[in-house]
Amino acid sequence: MTPKTRKPVPHPVFKVQMNNKDVTAVLTPHLLSVSYVDFLEGEADTLDVRVEDVDGRFRGKWYPAKGQTLELEFGYEGETLQKAGLFEIDEIEGEGPPDVVVIRAIAAGVKSPQRTHQGKAYDNTTLAAIAQQVARRLKLQLKGKIEPIKITRVTQIHENDLTFMRRLAGEYGYAFSVKGSKMVFFKKAELRQCKPILVLNRTDLTRYHIRDKIMGVPKDAQVAYHDPKTKRLKHYKVRNTDVATSDDRIKLNVRAETDEQARVKAQAALDDANADATQLELTVIGNPKLVAGINFSLDGMGRFGGTYQVVRSRHDIERGSGYRTEIEAKRVQEGKANG
Incomplete structure (x- = not known):
């Protein structure tokens, strides 16, 4: 009987460039961890590089200058690496003993x-x-x-x-x-409707926390505005038909000039409230595909299942601990009760 060939354990790898120069080989002997945090909206992406500094070189001749650029690629050996983008060094920290230097960078362009x-x-x-x-x-x-x-x-x-x-x-x-040098706009409703790019099962999760709420999920959203043409106060309402709701109602205190503006603003507020109804935090063995903005399917979790959108991801590659990914996600489509 021929013995089964074991599939090799994937080896996490990364690549770091500083001012367009590959410094991966120089950093690796001293590296403790690389941490990349990716946000869908509202905050700038960050990159932290932690190095041991036993001989003081990172506090001396290798001390990085603020404003220098960093680029990160990460993933697994033999696979296409995920590009994290361009960052600018914003802060350098030292701690010890033992002596450690932390290079903190934020997404380039946030000046x-x-x-x-x-x-x-x-x-x-x-x-x-x-x-x-x-x-x-x-x-x-x-x-x-x-x-x-x-x-x-x-x-x-x-x-x-x-x-x-x-x-x-x-x-x-x-x-x-x-x-980097781009301001990338997207319509949130369209992004939520994108097809899932991968499936996560219960057995893939090393840790998870899910909150599924009904209270606070509004039955409708209303906008009251003063029509400049008729000089009258007008009301516009959008009803919630997508999820189970409470008796709560969103009353928007925003400016609107037309029925169309009122409709768009009411629908946007309702969509955001629906997305907040079911929220998920989980940790898995490192997965470079889990970045902010992508949708994935969660299976084997019963009524917690469905399609989720990643709103924040954190990728950590650590000496001695390997590669792990932590994400925060919001459910954009309910799934069938399974397993």
């Missing part, structure tokens, strides 16, 4: 001018035009499709550009992330 507060009015324009104007001011390239939503007037009141843009985009059901 101090983006954090400058300012006031500005935008008149007779569109959401796409405002996004283009903000991107140009921040020296970013706008990517993604934005519907031609007309806006008569909106005001940026003592907000930095990113905070203002996130607020405005969110009101209309959009979100964006800054990746």
